[in-house]
Amino acid sequence: MNDDLRGQYENYPYPPRDPADEAARLITGSPSHISEIEHHITGGIRNTDVPRRILIAGGGTGDATVMLAAQHGAAGIDAEIIHLDISEASSAIAKARIDARGLTNTTFVHGAIETIAERALGTFDYIDCCGVLHHLKDPVAGLKALREALKPMGGLGMMVYAPLGRTGVYHAQAMLQMITGDAPDPERISAARQLLGELPDSNWLKRNPHVGDHIDQGDSGIYDLLLHRRDRAYSVPELAGLIQQGGMRPVNFVDPARYEPSVYLSSAELVKRTSGLNWVQRCAFAELLAGNMKTHILYAVRDDNRTNTLAIPDTADTIPVMRDGDGPALGAQIKLGMSLKVDMEGVKLSLPLPALAAPILLLIDGKRSLAQIHAGLKSTQKPAPGWDTFKGQFDQLFSSFYGLSRMFLTKPS
Ligand SMILES: C[S@@+](CC[C@H](N)C(=O)[O-])C[C@H]1O[C@@H](n2cnc3c(N)ncnc32)[C@H](O)[C@@H]1O
Incomplete structure (x- = not known):
C-alpha cells in the first residue's frame, strides 16, 4: 500500500538528522512537548503511578521520539515509547539518536500506520503523528487506525500541511x-x-x-x-472534517493566539463580528486573515471523550509551568508597560502584559503554586496585592503566554 512512499523515505530520510548532533542539542517543538501534552490532554495532571505508553506514528528520523524519550527521562516519568515508521533508513537514524543519548525507553517497529491493529502494540496514552497524515492514501482511514490505538482518555498531537503558507x-x-x-x-x-x-x-x-x-x-x-508523490494541504474547515470523520474531537490548535482573529484586529466592530463565530469558524477566519500558516498543529481526543481537558481549574494549588523554564529570566527583562511582542512568520503581534508581569514571572519555577506565588509577592510588592487582584493579573499574563504556547498549567498529582 505504501511502496510508492517507502522508496522516497528509504532514500531521502526526512528531516535530515545527524546522530552526532545529539551531543550538542535537544530539538524540541510542537506537537508533543511534554508540558503541552499535559496541558491539552491530561487536564494538567501528571500521573506518575502508571507508566505512560506513547506511540510516534511515522516517527521518521526521530525528532518527536528523541524529545519525548529525553523529556520523560529527565522528568523521571516511566514511559514506554514506540517509534513506528515504514522507512527502515529513517528509523535507523532515530535509533542512533536515541542510542547516542543512552536512552532505553524506546522500541522501534517497522510498519505502516494502517496496520497498527494487526501488530498487537496495545493502546496508548498519547500518539504523535507529525507531518504524516497528509501523505497517506486514505488519511481518514489512517486517523481511524490511530483512534483505535488510543486509550479512552488518550490524546493525539498532529501536524498537517496548511495551504496558504505553502x-x-x-x-x-x-x-x-x-x-x-x-x-x-x-x-x-x-x-x-x-x-x-x-x-x-x-x-x-x-x-x-x-x-x-x-x-x-x-x-x-x-x-x-x-x-513528493503524495502531499495535500488542509484548510481549517477541511482539517475539522478530517478530525470528525476520523472519530476524533479537536482540543486546540498550537499556537492558540494565531487562531484568534482578535489578535490581528484593532477595529472593535470587526472583533465583535468575529467573536460571534463558533470556534472552528474563528480559526478558519484567522487562517484566511493571517495568510501565512504553512502547517496546522492540533491536539485531539477521541470523540467519545467528553471531558473538557482544557478546563484546568486555576485554583490556589495550580502550578504554572514555563515551556522553557525561563520564568525568572523573562521576569528580569520585562519592564512595566511592556507588551509581549512576537513576529509570527511575518505578522507582528503584540499581546498585553499586566503590571505585575515581571514579579509574577520571577516566581514561576514550575514548582510554586499560585498560592505560593501570591505569597511570594508580599516580599516584593508594597502594598501586596490581594488574591483577586493577583488572580486578575495572572490570568492576563497566562492568556498572553499560553497564546504563544509558552506557559501551561499543571495540577499536583
Ligand atoms: C515528513 S516525514 C515526518 C517525520 C516525523 N514525524 C517528523 O515530524 O519529523 C513523514 C514520515 O512518515 C513516514 N510514513 C509515511 N507513510 C507512512 C505510513 N503509512 N505509516 C507509517 N509511516 C509512514 C515516512 O516514512 C516518514 O518517515
Whole structure:
C-alpha cells in the first residue's frame, strides 16, 4: 500500500538528522512537548503511578521520539515509547539518536500506520503523528487506525500541511511533475535545482518567505517539498472534517493566539463580528486573515471523550509551568508597560502584559503554586496585592503566554 512512499523515505530520510548532533542539542517543538501534552490532554495532571505508553506514528528520523524519550527521562516519568515508521533508513537514524543519548525507553517497529491493529502494540496514552497524515492514501482511514490505538482518555498531537503558507509549493510540484514525471529520483532532484535557479521574481514559490526546505535541507528537503508523490494541504474547515470523520474531537490548535482573529484586529466592530463565530469558524477566519500558516498543529481526543481537558481549574494549588523554564529570566527583562511582542512568520503581534508581569514571572519555577506565588509577592510588592487582584493579573499574563504556547498549567498529582 505504501511502496510508492517507502522508496522516497528509504532514500531521502526526512528531516535530515545527524546522530552526532545529539551531543550538542535537544530539538524540541510542537506537537508533543511534554508540558503541552499535559496541558491539552491530561487536564494538567501528571500521573506518575502508571507508566505512560506513547506511540510516534511515522516517527521518521526521530525528532518527536528523541524529545519525548529525553523529556520523560529527565522528568523521571516511566514511559514506554514506540517509534513506528515504514522507512527502515529513517528509523535507523532515530535509533542512533536515541542510542547516542543512552536512552532505553524506546522500541522501534517497522510498519505502516494502517496496520497498527494487526501488530498487537496495545493502546496508548498519547500518539504523535507529525507531518504524516497528509501523505497517506486514505488519511481518514489512517486517523481511524490511530483512534483505535488510543486509550479512552488518550490524546493525539498532529501536524498537517496548511495551504496558504505553502503558496507556490504546489505550483512547483505541478511543473516538476510535467517535466520529469517518472524519471529516476536523482534526475528529478537535478531538474528541481535547475528550476529553482530560474524562477522569475513573480513566481509564488520565490515570493513565499515561509517555506525554506528547498533552500536549507539538501536533497531530502527538495524531495519532501517539491517532488513528493503524495502531499495535500488542509484548510481549517477541511482539517475539522478530517478530525470528525476520523472519530476524533479537536482540543486546540498550537499556537492558540494565531487562531484568534482578535489578535490581528484593532477595529472593535470587526472583533465583535468575529467573536460571534463558533470556534472552528474563528480559526478558519484567522487562517484566511493571517495568510501565512504553512502547517496546522492540533491536539485531539477521541470523540467519545467528553471531558473538557482544557478546563484546568486555576485554583490556589495550580502550578504554572514555563515551556522553557525561563520564568525568572523573562521576569528580569520585562519592564512595566511592556507588551509581549512576537513576529509570527511575518505578522507582528503584540499581546498585553499586566503590571505585575515581571514579579509574577520571577516566581514561576514550575514548582510554586499560585498560592505560593501570591505569597511570594508580599516580599516584593508594597502594598501586596490581594488574591483577586493577583488572580486578575495572572490570568492576563497566562492568556498572553499560553497564546504563544509558552506557559501551561499543571495540577499536583
Ligand atoms: C515528513 S516525514 C515526518 C517525520 C516525523 N514525524 C517528523 O515530524 O519529523 C513523514 C514520515 O512518515 C513516514 N510514513 C509515511 N507513510 C507512512 C505510513 N503509512 N505509516 C507509517 N509511516 C509512514 C515516512 O516514512 C516518514 O518517515
